[in-house]
Amino acid sequence: MSWKLSAITSREAVEQALDRAEGWDEALVLAAFEVDPDEPDVWQLDAYCEGKPGKAERAAVAALFDGNAPEIKAEELPDADWVSESQKGAQPIRAGRFYVHTPEHPASEEPGVTSFCIPAAQAFGTGQHATTAGCLEMLDTMRADGIVPRDVADIGTGTGLLAFAARDLWPKARYTVSDIDPLCTEAVIDNALRNGIPLGTEPGKVVAMTAEGMDHELLHARAPYDLLIANILAAPLIELAPDFAAALAPRGSVLLAGLLATQESTVRRAYRRHGLRLHKRIQRGDWSILWLRARYVG
Template identity: 70%
Template sequence: MSWKLAVTAPRLAIEQALARQEADPDWDPALVVTGFEVDPDEPEVWQLDAYCEGKPSQAERNAVKRLFDAPLPRIRPFELPDADWVSESQKGMDPIRAGRFHVRTPDHPRSNEPGVRDFCIPAAQAFGTGQHATTAGCLAMLDAMKRQGVMARNIADIGTGTGLLAFAALHLWPRAHATASDIDPVCLPAVEENAELNGVPLGNRRGQLDMVIAEGMDDDTLQDNAPYDLLIANILAAPLIELAPAFAAAMAPRGHIVLSGLLVTQEAHVRAAYRLAGYRLQARITNGDWSILWLRQRFGF
């Protein structure tokens, strides 16, 4: 029998918990986490479920507790009938539409709408199925950039998770070279499997995706493939601020940076860090409590 730990809390608390779990390099990949709206009539009440392979250990309980600020919400254990608990975690994850992209889990049919790119992303150990407001917002921002005439020949997706944003960027700019990275080793097989599932070629040539495991920009492949004219980073506010100088150093002149994973309340601090690095705001999207920023190098910098 498998188990889950369930937490009911305000939507913002659950979204913050999901973002913290995604950013935790020591997170146990066997503890699969999902978040969802409990009742359409109460959109601000959400639930986080953490699926366990056995009866929840104290370490697993503590891991879930660390995702929340005090006062800690109640964590309730539930014994589940025999089932594929990863598949169970995907139930209720409806497809999303962001820009020209339709993103779904395998239990939903593909979209055949003309002009729409369908991506199938299983919800498993890696972050970035499109369900989170930050990922969906990045998809919408990338689509808007393409419609405004942005050209990208060399792309980096830092903190790629499932690979979805890198896949989307390659769809928009199919002749570009793309490099994706993540700090979590579990993302390497996840990206490889998702690339095969979605027909995205892997490799180190134009039109292909080069995937590496790295912390920030500290990787030979990331350095060798620079400079980038488009860099995407959907992580968290603190690492975005810390990485501002490294991101700026890896960019081509007048390059574009898309940032997400930051709350609206954190936006001013993030923008200040990138202003010091020579970047100005080109456009922004807010999706719920989250900001998605398009920054561009200041002319003459």
């Protein structure tokens, strides 16, 4: 029989726990997800193991929460391939011209629709979450409005999905993607190969790196960017406002997500201080997706 350890807490706490999972024991397989769409800040972290978890396994999961661990419950599971089962439960989603599915589901055959295959085990950035789907819609809107970026950066890229979608819209641009978690960098490379996305530094290709925010030589070297994408959390979005503004080309665009509608005014105010104004917005449930544009200087 297999078992799992589960902890329910805030989305921010779960994301921070996953950030701390670098070098994680592969005998415990981690998965995270939103518990209820009506409560978007409540998330669950699961750690699957082959045998009954003991003190060591509980301590390992608790350590991911850095001394603030919520209640951790153990549950015995019937025999099953839980990775495959979880993927079967992740239904494909359609957002704009994009269709996101797991390996267990076929690509869309609808004309004019681009399909991306992303494993469901990669909890963040699969398109299942409202912010990711909203970003896909906004990218489609940008293209329809005549935006043609030459240099694009996706900060906190997760699976690489948003950069892949942008490349489908603007195949001649250069794409620079980064994430603070080295496991995400590996996921980007795997997903690029899975979806036929070329890797490299030339136009039309994607280069991936591990970096905190904009703190990487290549990110600085490839600036200024015509389009910056960041689907993370409100607090780091606010902190990154001056760095994003400094790395943005005149009349450049910033796509922000991962913030609740109640946090939108604070985020917009932070970017307004650096010359970026709201151009368009989408609200999906409790979440805001913002398209900001820089004023022309010259």
